[in-house]
Amino acid sequence: MDRRSFIALTGATALSTTLPRMAHAADATKITLWHAMGGRLGEVVNEIATRFNADQSAAMLEPAYKGGYEDTLTSVIAAFRAGEHPNIAQVFDAGAATIIGAPGAVAAAEDLLAETGVAFDPNDYIDGVRYFYADSAGKMIGMPFNSSTPILYYNEDALKKAGVTPPKTWEEFQEIAPKLKEAGYVPLAQSHLPWIFTENFFSRHNLQFATNNNGFDGAEGTKLLINTPEIKMHFARVKEWLDAGLFGFYGTGWNDNQAAFETGKAAMWLGSSGSFGGLLKSTNFPFSATFLPYWKEITEQPYSTFIGGAALFALSGKPAEENRATAEFFKYLSSPEIQYYWHKETGYVPITKAAYEMAKMDGHYERFPAAEIGILQLNERAGEWTRGYRLGYYVQIRDVMNREYGRIFSGETDVDTAFATIESEANALLDRFARTTG
Amino acid sequence: MKSAQFDSRFGPYLLLLPQMAVISIFFLWPAAEAVWASFFLEDPFFGTRVFVGLENYVTALTSDDYARAAWFTVIFTAVVTLATLGIGMWLAVAADNVLRGNNTYKTLLMWVYAIAPPVAGLIGVMLFDQHIGPLVDFVALFGHEMQVGVSWWDTAIAMMIVASWKQIPYTFIFVLSGLQSIPNSVREAAAIDCRSSIRRFWTVIFPLLAPTTFFLMIVNITYALFETFGIIDLMVKGEPGNNPKTLVYKVYLDGFRGNDLGGSSAQSVILMILVLALTIVQFRLIERRIHYS
Numbered sequence: 001m002d003r004r005s006f007i008a009l010t011g012a013t014a015l016s017t018t019l020p021r022m023a024h025a026a027d028a029t030k031i032t033l034w035h036a037m038g039g040r041l042g043e044v045v046n047e048i049a050t051r052f053n054a055d056q057s058a059a060m061l062e063p064a065y066k067g068g069y070e071d072t073l074t075s076v077i078a079a080f081r082a083g084e085h086p087n088i089a090q091v092f093d094a095g096a097a098t099i100i101g102a103p104g105a106v107a108a109a110e111d112l113l114a115e116t117g118v119a120f121d122p123n124d125y126i127d128g129v130r131y132f133y134a135d136s137a138g139k140m141i142g143m144p145f146n147s148s149t150p151i152l153y154y155n156e157d158a159l160k161k162a163g164v165t166p167p168k169t170w171e172e173f174q175e176i177a178p179k180l181k182e183a184g185y186v187p188l189a190q191s192h193l194p195w196i197f198t199e200n201f202f203s204r205h206n207l208q209f210a211t212n213n214n215g216f217d218g219a220e221g222t223k224l225l226i227n228t229p230e231i232k233m234h235f236a237r238v239k240e241w242l243d244a245g246l247f248g249f250y251g252t253g254w255n256d257n258q259a260a261f262e263t264g265k266a267a268m269w270l271g272s273s274g275s276f277g278g279l280l281k282s283t284n285f286p287f288s289a290t291f292l293p294y295w296k297e298i299t300e301q302p303y304s305t306f307i308g309g310a311a312l313f314a315l316s317g318k319p320a321e322e323n324r325a326t327a328e329f330f331k332y333l334s335s336p337e338i339q340y341y342w343h344k345e346t347g348y349v350p351i352t353k354a355a356y357e358m359a360k361m362d363g364h365y366e367r368f369p370a371a372e373i374g375i376l377q378l379n380e381r382a383g384e385w386t387r388g389y390r391l392g393y394y395v396q397i398r399d400v401m402n403r404e405y406g407r408i409f410s411g412e413t414d415v416d417t418a419f420a421t422i423e424s425e426a427n428a429l430l431d432r433f434a435r436t437t438g
Numbered sequence: 439m440k441s442a443q444f445d446s447r448f449g450p451y452l453l454l455l456p457q458m459a460v461i462s463i464f465f466l467w468p469a470a471e472a473v474w475a476s477f478f479l480e481d482p483f484f485g486t487r488v489f490v491g492l493e494n495y496v497t498a499l500t501s502d503d504y505a506r507a508a509w510f511t512v513i514f515t516a517v518v519t520l521a522t523l524g525i526g527m528w529l530a531v532a533a534d535n536v537l538r539g540n541n542t543y544k545t546l547l548m549w550v551y552a553i554a555p556p557v558a559g560l561i562g563v564m565l566f567d568q569h570i571g572p573l574v575d576f577v578a579l580f581g582h583e584m585q586v587g588v589s590w591w592d593t594a595i596a597m598m599i600v601a602s603w604k605q606i607p608y609t610f611i612f613v614l615s616g617l618q619s620i621p622n623s624v625r626e627a628a629a630i631d632c633r634s635s636i637r638r639f640w641t642v643i644f645p646l647l648a649p650t651t652f653f654l655m656i657v658n659i660t661y662a663l664f665e666t667f668g669i670i671d672l673m674v675k676g677e678p679g680n681n682p683k684t685l686v687y688k689v690y691l692d693g694f695r696g697n698d699l700g701g702s703s704a705q706s707v708i709l710m711i712l713v714l715a716l717t718i719v720q721f722r723l724i725e726r727r728i729h730y731s
Contacts, residue, residue, distance in 0.1 A: 068676055070695045077482045077697060098697060102483035250568055251587030252679025259569050396696035399678050403503070406680025410589060421502075428497075432698065435488055436481045 028060040029325045032086035036072040059325030092310040094394040109143040116327040128378035132388040133311040142311030146348045148274035150196040156286040158267035177246040186248035190270035191257040194398040206303040206383030215390040219434040227423035273374025276347025289370035304380040392433025476704035482697040494704035510682040518662040521602040526609025551607035559672030562600035594682040616650035
């Protein structure tokens with residue numbers, strides 16, 4: 001972690017405990033939200049809470065920062081078992097199976113809104129967002145909140161210096177990368193191998209990621225389809241790029257890789273559409289963004305990517321008036337104004353069509369064309385396998401991937417062995433998970 | 439001395455009670471819970487359990503990842519224990535010989551001990567940062583590009599350095615007080631018999647320090663095994679990736695990050711057995727050869 005984000009983080013923690021409490025009313029129904037939004041993102045969450053509390057007097061939302069995504073999920077589970085859980089928990093994509101797979105732990109967002117009489121129409125939401133946190137019947141369980149997708153950021157100066165344009169495909173990348181290297185840059189870095197180079201690799205090329213309909217049809221017997229030719233080809237090429245100095249790898253940590261781009265060392269960087277707001281502040285060169293590249297040799301035209309990020313889950317076992325307040329907050333959160341504010345400040349994708357229209361009308365994308373890339377990519381053509389995935393113990397499976405990918409890059413293992421290992425360890429974990437829920 | 443010191447038969451038990459209560463609540467009860475949980479697969483939210491017998495143990499002991507973690511734990515513990523003992527003892531002997539400004543040296547050498555492990559880890563993260571770390575720049579002078587978080591060995595070495603650095607002052611304090619308890623007459627007698635101060639150290643001083651050294655060895659092994667958690671967690675930045683990890687850190691990863699409570703419990707029971715075995719070996723074999731005066 002660099003110093004800046006550390007200070008931002010501690011600052012946000014301090015703020016999150018003081019700010020929203022200043023607003024008011026003793027008789028309002030208090031509800032709590034545990035989230036994983038540090039730094040600038042945490043400040044925006046606090047601002048939304050403050051606005052919500054000021055906007056109405058029946059409910060009062062107290063957000064609390066609980067660390068990273070994994071830490072937040074762990075805190076929520078521990079609190080749930082002790083019966084002291086928050087009303088709302090932010091759970092990330094990889095943890096979705098854990099929380100949705102525990103029937104009775106969550107009150108489905110769609111039911112909650114319907115029961116409390118808050119108007120709700122699933123068609124208000126953009127397609128990619130609607131399915132990821134839904135059950136196999138399409139009912140929305142989690143309330144999409146910070147939705148993001150991996151996109152390619154590039155340093156405009158660097159590309160100009162090398163005389164190249166940003167690549168649409170990996171084939172084009174292979175053409176331009178040597179020129180960027182010659183111009184003195186590390187051509188490409190990325191921040192999350194399982195998310196960007198694995199899950200979204202499958203989605204971008206419309207490849208099946210797991211049996212049982214990518215895991216949506218149930219945990220039992222679900223197998224990961226990772227030991228397959230396309231992704232092995234991709235990693236073999238990435239390893240070649242790394243050895244040739246066309247790709248930089250700075251470890252599993254997100255920030256170490258983002259720093260390579262921010263310091264001007266790397267010319268291009270694959271990160272989250274939600275990184276946009278932070279990059280505006282942390283870079284001192286002009287940058288823009290484009291779509292996640294794909295292999296033309298696998299598909300002529302690309303497919304949409306998975307939605308990443310996290311959703312808000314209303315936890316069960318709370319009094320009716322608190323659930324009502326939660327539903328009110330969900331409604332407030334998906335209002336176009338708040339969605340647009342959130343999108344503008346952070347770069348996360350607006351989850352409703354109305355908010356997207358509002359951003360367009362306001363001229364946001366004329367000012368920042370890069371801010372629209374995420375939503376345009378999510379709105380690309382859908383395929384059979386672009387809806388998402390639902391896999392248990394997925395945090396550990398990602399750790400297995402990260403470990404083996406690191407070993408490929410350091411030369412400790414080769415691509416064939418690594419993917420065979422990931423396949424067997426991931427399937428063993430999926431099998432264990434199926435038995436905990438069975 | 440009178441043989442009957444208690445009027446009632448229950449007196450001694452009553453006095454033991456507070457201590458036993460503490461041990462039961464903070465050790466025996468959680469340990470029993472862990473043993474029990476290790477035979478089940480558990481759903482994290484509701485704690486519904488499926489009995490799986492010894493499967494969690496078999497899974498752990500047959501996994502490559504566990505073997506790698508065990509291997510690293512052995513190296514890490516050996517290096518950290520020996521480095522802290524060696525350097526701490528050397529510094530203590532050196533400080534003991536200093537005549538002028540003695541207290542200043544001692545204070546300077548001790549105060550690192552006041553740093554909490556997570557803070558030490560954070561300092562380590564900054565010193566070894568790939569982009570801005572001064573120690574990385576220093577190593578680069580010798581032609582090695584140090585990549586903590588990418589290269590397994592670079593990360594391992596950085597962890598060992600930070601973990602040792604944090605524990606050296608503790609060793610220093612104990613060895614120094616051990617040195618000061620050695621009577622001057624013994625030193626003077628040795629000085630008459632032998633001119634080499636190094637030989638005098640190994641033949642006279644070091645054996646007299648044996649009880650302290652033995653105690654420190656146990657404490658430092660325990661430290662390296664269990665108390666380095668905060669340092670490791672910070673240095674890997676919460677992402678295990680292809681970084682080295684100790685067995686204790688793996689218990690945390692599987693249990694608290696991965697929510698596999700049964701598997702994690704089995705691993706902690708294995709650790710408990712290891713520590714028990716280690717303690718027995720230490721006290722039975724090593725202590726026999728050491729004489730407390």
